Amino acid sequence: MLFPLNLMLILLLYVFLLIKTKSNGDTIWTHIYDGGGTRDVDCCCIHQTKDGGYVIFGASASFGGIWSLKTDDKGDTLWTRILQGENQHYGVNSGEQTTDEGYIITGCGYFENSYIGLLLLKTDSLGYVGITEPVIPPVQSDWQVVSPVGPTVTLRYEKQPQGFHALMFDASGRKVDEIGSSLTSGEIVWGESFGPGVYFVRVESSHPSTKKIVLIR
Numbered sequence: 001m002l003f004p005l006n007l008m009l010i011l012l013l014y015v016f017l018l019i020k021t022k023s024n025g026d027t028i029w030t031h032i033y034d035g036g037g038t039r040d041v042d043c044c045c046i047h048q049t050k051d052g053g054y055v056i057f058g059a060s061a062s063f064g065g066i067w068s069l070k071t072d073d074k075g076d077t078l079w080t081r082i083l084q085g086e087n088q089h090y091g092v093n094s095g096e097q098t099t100d101e102g103y104i105i106t107g108c109g110y111f112e113n114s115y116i117g118l119l120l121l122k123t124d125s126l127g128y129v130g131i132t133e134p135v136i137p138p139v140q141s142d143w144q145v146v147s148p149v150g151p152t153v154t155l156r157y158e159k160q161p162q163g164f165h166a167l168m169f170d171a172s173g174r175k176v177d178e179i180g181s182s183l184t185s186g187e188i189v190w191g192e193s194f195g196p197g198v199y200f201v202r203v204e205s206s207h208p209s210t211k212k213i214v215l216i217r
Helices: none
Strands: 007-012 015-021 027-034 041-048 054-060 065-071 077-084 089-097 103-111 114-123 129-133 143-145 153-157 164-170 175-181 186-190 197-203 209-215
Touching: 041 089, 054 103, 065 089, 065 103, 065 114, 143 209, 153 164, 164 186, 175 186
Parallel strands: none
Antiparallel strands: 007 015, 015 027, 041 054, 054 065, 054 089, 065 077, 089 103, 103 114, 114 129, 143 153, 153 186, 164 175, 164 197, 197 209
C-alpha cells in the first residue's frame, strides 16, 4: 500500500480507519469510512490530491467492483464510487490523480474466480468513468484490428451478412466518426484525416466488442 506521510490506514472488517497525524505522531483527525456493504473493502492505495484532500482506491468484496473515495483536507467524504463489472470481479493494483484532475486506475479482472486479464480505467475529477477497457472472457471475434498502431489502422471483418458498421471514439469517450461497408467481408483503412492519439473502435456484430487503436505521425 502507498500512503502519504503522516497518514495511517487501518482496515476494520468492512470499514476502515484513516488517521492524519502531525510530524511527531500526534493525531490531527480520525475518520471511519463505510465500504457500503457487509464484506471487506480491500484498500490498495491513498494519494493526496491537488486540492489538499485525499483519494483512496480499493476493491469492494460486497459488490465485486472497484471502489474509490474522495475526501477534503479534513478527511470528510466528498464522494464515493463503485464500478461493477457484469459477471466479473475487479481487483485494484494502483491509482492516482492525472494532470487533468481525473484519476487513472489499474487493476485486474476475474471471471468465475479465474484471472482473465488487466484493467485500465480513467475517470473524470468526480470519479465517473469516461472510457474503460473492460476485461471480458475471450470470444471468437468476426473482426480484428490488423494494424492497431500507425498513421492509419486497418480493420478486417468477415461473415457479416448485413455489412460492417463501427463507431469510433476518442480517449475522452466522444464519438468522432462512423465507418461501414455493405460487403459481407473485407478491410477498412481508417485514421488518415484524424490527429495522433488513442482511439477506440466499437463494433456491434454477432460478437460486440471494443478495441483500442493508436494513431501516430
